[in-house]
Amino acid sequence: MPVRVQTGDFDLTTEVAQLRANNPSIGAVACFVGTVRDLNDGSAVAGMELEHYPxxxxxxxxxxVEAARTRWPGIEVLIVHRVGQLAPLDQIVLVATTSKHRGDAFASCEFVMDYLKSEAPFWKKEATEHGARWVDARESDDAALARWGIESGNAAVKPD
Structure with a gap:
């Protein structure tokens, strides 16, 4: 299963080992792990709640994942994204890609993460010293997606 949404943590080593298992044609693995920071937009962050629509x-x-596989035939992709209550230092997301060569692994991993940041329907609420606040979509995330030739639909904006 190339996609999982879960409340529990994940183990990078285990996830990558399972992604590579018994495939001798893999010559490269690229990974990105996103974590909860303790500071965002100038405010201390005590925790974060991630919501989604199952x-x-x-x-x-x-x-x-399919968009990445279309651009880079032969790659494998894994996305593990956590939801629920998270604290600073907690892992939020894992994107891992495999390919025969490093160029496709790096590019596809970056593509998946850029696409996910703008288009995946997750909503983040941070607990700060000033109270709880929803984290808005960033223009820089839309710009990162645009360099792949994709216009953001802004799925990351929480509907009312």
């Missing part, structure tokens, strides 16, 4: 979120992530 079913819709997994489908959106599967579409991202």
């Amino acid at each position: 079913g819709m979120t997994e489908k959106a992530l599967e579409n991202i």
